[in-house]
Amino acid sequence: MPDITKVLVIDDEEAVRTSFQMYLEDNGYTVILAENGRRGVELFESESPHCVLVDLRMPGMNGHEVIRHVSSVDSSVPLIVVSGTDVLEDAIRALREGAWDYLTKPVMDMAGLLHRVEETLEKSRLIKQNEMYRQHLEELVRKRTEELERTNRALDRALFNTVVILTQTIEAKDPYTRGHSLRVSEYSVAMGRRMGLDRRSLQVLRLGSLLHDIGKIGISSSVLNKPGKLTAEEYDLIKEHPLIGERILHNVDFFRPILPLIRNHHRWHDGNGYPEEDRGLDLDLESEILSVADVYDALTSDRPYRDAMNRETALSVLRDMSGTQLSPGMVELFIDGRIYSTEHSRDTLTDIEIMPERL
Numbered sequence: 001m002p003d004i005t006k007v008l009v010i011d012d013e014e015a016v017r018t019s020f021q022m023y024l025e026d027n028g029y030t031v032i033l034a035e036n037g038r039r040g041v042e043l044f045e046s047e048s049p050h051c052v053l054v055d056l057r058m059p060g061m062n063g064h065e066v067i068r069h070v071s072s073v074d075s076s077v078p079l080i081v082v083s084g085t086d087v088l089e090d091a092i093r094a095l096r097e098g099a100w101d102y103l104t105k106p107v108m109d110m111a112g113l114l115h116r117v118e119e120t121l122e123k124s125r126l127i128k129q130n131e132m133y134r135q136h137l138e139e140l141v142r143k144r145t146e147e148l149e150r151t152n153r154a155l156d157r158a159l160f161n162t163v164v165i166l167t168q169t170i171e172a173k174d175p176y177t178r179g180h181s182l183r184v185s186e187y188s189v190a191m192g193r194r195m196g197l198d199r200r201s202l203q204v205l206r207l208g209s210l211l212h213d214i215g216k217i218g219i220s221s222s223v224l225n226k227p228g229k230l231t232a233e234e235y236d237l238i239k240e241h242p243l244i245g246e247r248i249l250h251n252v253d254f255f256r257p258i259l260p261l262i263r264n265h266h267r268w269h270d271g272n273g274y275p276e277e278d279r280g281l282d283l284d285l286e287s288e289i290l291s292v293a294d295v296y297d298a299l300t301s302d303r304p305y306r307d308a309m310n311r312e313t314a315l316s317v318l319r320d321m322s323g324t325q326l327s328p329g330m331v332e333l334f335i336d337g338r339i340y341s342t343e344h345s346r347d348t349l350t351d352i353e354i355m356p357e358r359l
Contacts, residue, residue: 008049010040012058037061056083071098078120174224185209187293208261215245227304239274268325288327
């Protein structure tokens with residue numbers, strides 16, 4: 001309890017006010033008296049008592065109104081009803097309105113009254129203490145959460161930079177594909193956004209499309225950059241790059257959600273393609289999206305064995321591939337949604353909305 005504990009007594013009977021005051025002051029309390037509800041509310045707001053004793057039946061502002069007002073201002077202040085009516089409905093109503101305890105007059109056992117006051121004050125103290133602990137804990141959690149978020153953002157930046165380096169490593173082996181992974185990533189994310197995919201799916205698309213060709217690290221540059229037609233053996237080597245990419249990344253938990261995109265980006269909609277044919281396989285949505293983006297950018301980019309196609313020719317090829325190599329729905333989205341007009345900028349890769357955090 002505080003050094004000076006103030007008890008506000010609100011009662012229209014002077015004898016009751018006086019008897020309560022004398023007994024409580026004898027036991028170390030400071031007592032404030034109010035002869036009616038209106039005066040009691042004024043003293044409650046100006047004196048900030050630690051406990052309130054209130055009668056129910058008073059002229060003007062009655063005890064129920066006082067209870068509602070006090071509870072709305074500070075529900076942690078104990079309210080003890082001391083009423084001259086022993087009516088159950090009055091007690092129930094008062095308790096519902098915010099009273100902590102209920103006594104009936106005349107109070108013959110003043111020691112019992114004192115015990116009720118002390119008991120409710122102790123309860124109030126514990127409630128306030130628990131609230132302080134709760135607020136302190138929330139503050140600790142908030143600070144710790146902020147620290148973790150800062151750490152996670154730093155990790156995300158580091159991981160992202162690693163992805164960029166890996167992408168640049170891939171393209172260093174195959175200069176004809178410089179910028180390919182970035183453009184495919186932007187096309188893929190643009191399609192995902194147009195479809196209303198959630199944040200996590202966009203993150204998977206972003207990261208998977210950036211790294212879809214990582215397996216080319218394991219393919220000889222002489223094969224990747226051969227200007228003429230590949231031999232059957234060389235083509236078999238090329239077809240290994242999805243599996244090589246999968247093996248490179250599969251032991252890193254962070255990259256596991258994108259493994260299907262790495263493995264399946266050359267798998268056809270109808271089950272053909274590579275690394276192996278599987279007509280019973282249903283490709284995941286992200287892989288279907290990536291396939292369209294990958295094919296379009298490959299068609300519109302220079303290759304060792306051919307020049308880049310113009311846009312209209314490339315879109316015509318996409319239409320021809322629809323239903324066999326590519327998903328009809330994804331081709332339609334790419335063309336009708338004008339995804340091919342997506343602006344290319346490295347800055348978009350740092351968009352935190354689709355950073356690959358905590359995949």
